[in-house]
Amino acid sequence: MSLLNTTKIAVIGGGSWATALIKILCEQHNVQVRWWLRNQHDIAHIRKFHHNPSYLSDVVLSPKKVRVFEKTTEAVKGADYIILAVPAAFVQESLQHLSARHLQGARVVSAIKGMIPDRNILVTDWVSQEYGIKMEDTCVIAGPCHAEEVALEKQSYLTIASTACPAAEDFAGLMTCRYVSAHALDDLYGVEYAAVMKNIVALACGITHGLGYGDNFQAVLVSNAMQEIGNLVTAMDPRQRNMSASAYLGDLLVTAYSQFSRNRLFGNMIGRGYSVKAAQLEMKMIAEGYYATKSIHELNKLHQVNLPIVGAVYSILYEDQHPAAIMEQLKKVLK
Numbered sequence: 001m002s003l004l005n006t007t008k009i010a011v012i013g014g015g016s017w018a019t020a021l022i023k024i025l026c027e028q029h030n031v032q033v034r035w036w037l038r039n040q041h042d043i044a045h046i047r048k049f050h051h052n053p054s055y056l057s058d059v060v061l062s063p064k065k066v067r068v069f070e071k072t073t074e075a076v077k078g079a080d081y082i083i084l085a086v087p088a089a090f091v092q093e094s095l096q097h098l099s100a101r102h103l104q105g106a107r108v109v110s111a112i113k114g115m116i117p118d119r120n121i122l123v124t125d126w127v128s129q130e131y132g133i134k135m136e137d138t139c140v141i142a143g144p145c146h147a148e149e150v151a152l153e154k155q156s157y158l159t160i161a162s163t164a165c166p167a168a169e170d171f172a173g174l175m176t177c178r179y180v181s182a183h184a185l186d187d188l189y190g191v192e193y194a195a196v197m198k199n200i201v202a203l204a205c206g207i208t209h210g211l212g213y214g215d216n217f218q219a220v221l222v223s224n225a226m227q228e229i230g231n232l233v234t235a236m237d238p239r240q241r242n243m244s245a246s247a248y249l250g251d252l253l254v255t256a257y258s259q260f261s262r263n264r265l266f267g268n269m270i271g272r273g274y275s276v277k278a279a280q281l282e283m284k285m286i287a288e289g290y291y292a293t294k295s296i297h298e299l300n301k302l303h304q305v306n307l308p309i310v311g312a313v314y315s316i317l318y319e320d321q322h323p324a325a326i327m328e329q330l331k332k333v334l335k
């Protein structure tokens with residue numbers, strides 16, 4: 001491998017999405033992945049066996065292309081791109097040892113579909129505020145794409161959204177391989193807010209499924225949700241956009257209907273009577289929608305967009321309201 005033309009990509013996070021993205025990167029020529037994971041046992045296992053023992057453990061992680069690091073400061077050294085792939089709730093903690101100096105010269109790519117809790121801001125805004133990265137040097141990886149299907153090499157599509165990142169097209173090239181097709185889109189905020197919202201909707205779908213509602217109801221819930229997502233996105237960043245593009249509608253559909261969706265699964269447990277704590281303990285993975293519900297609810301105090309589905313999920317998860325009673329109320333406002 002010629003080091004001269006090699007693209008160095010730091011990946012922060014040891015979960016299923018980080019593992020799937022590294023699998024895609026390993027399909028490229030001239031790419032070197034510098035991977036930071038939190039879990040020391042996983043690091044030792046990957047160095048020895050070239051598989052992540054905790055997530056997508058069948059995926060082979062080429063030792064020629066992937067180096068693992070204990071420290072974020074080491075992992076990001078000389079990186080052209082830094083991919084953030086931890087759940088939003090842990091991103092501040094994961095990057096705590098990095099300063100603006102460490103990130104200088106790199107483009108930051110968020111693969112996170114969530115918001116920074118308590119501050120209720122998007123991850124790209126947080127990166128820009130915290131590390132002084134220009135917005136045009138950030139982008140997000142979006143689109144309907146479950147890590148599990150990437151692992152199975154099932155045909156998938158990704159959208160690389162940015163304000164106008166000159167490197168978005170190049171990065172889309174790095175995310176394209178035999179079974180993944182990626183394209184660039186200049187709608188960073190629309191795509192990022194839509195990705196946050198669709199997780200809340202998937203929770204609602206799971207809750208109603210757990211309560212015994214059927215496909216007829218879910219189709220109406222998802223159609224109404226699409227309007228709710230559109231209204232929120234327009235309030236946050238008004239402009240013309242095609243909301244039926246796969247980064248918006250496609251991602252909502254896959255998360256609302258897929259057997260692999262953690263948000264849907266989490267909601268389903270709530271609908272079946274689990275408490276929030278019990279559902280979190282049962283799931284090894286993170287349902288971003290749980291945190292996003294609170295962030296969007298709080299953010300919306302300022303914007304006052306009509307968000308009945310978010311309101312219903314908030315009442316169930318944060319106000320201890322009974323799921324069946326709340327869905328009875330929601331039923332009356334859906335059309």
Ligand SMILES: NC(=O)C1=CN([C@@H]2O[C@H](COP(=O)(O)OP(=O)(O)OC[C@H]3O[C@@H](n4cnc5c(N)ncnc54)[C@H](O)[C@@H]3O)[C@@H](O)[C@H]2O)C=CC1
Pocket residue numbers: 013014015016017018038039055085086087088090093094111112113114145146147148284285286287288
């Ligand atoms: N899994 C998927 O198919 C996709 C995930 N995403 C997004 O990628 C982001 C990362 O999610 P996944 O890799 O799926 O997560 P995951 O649920 O597979 O893994 C959990 C991750 O959270 C970390 N973690 C757990 N507890 C922690 C703590 N207390 N402190 C710090 N880190 C902790 C784990 O180390 C691991 O990296 C999320 O924003 C998700 O929405 C986006 C597209 C697809």
Ligand SMILES: O=C(CO)COP(=O)(O)O
Pocket residue numbers: 113143144145146199202251254255260261262263264286287288
């Ligand atoms: O964003 C995703 C698919 O596009 C993943 O959704 P879940 O976190 O619900 O599994």
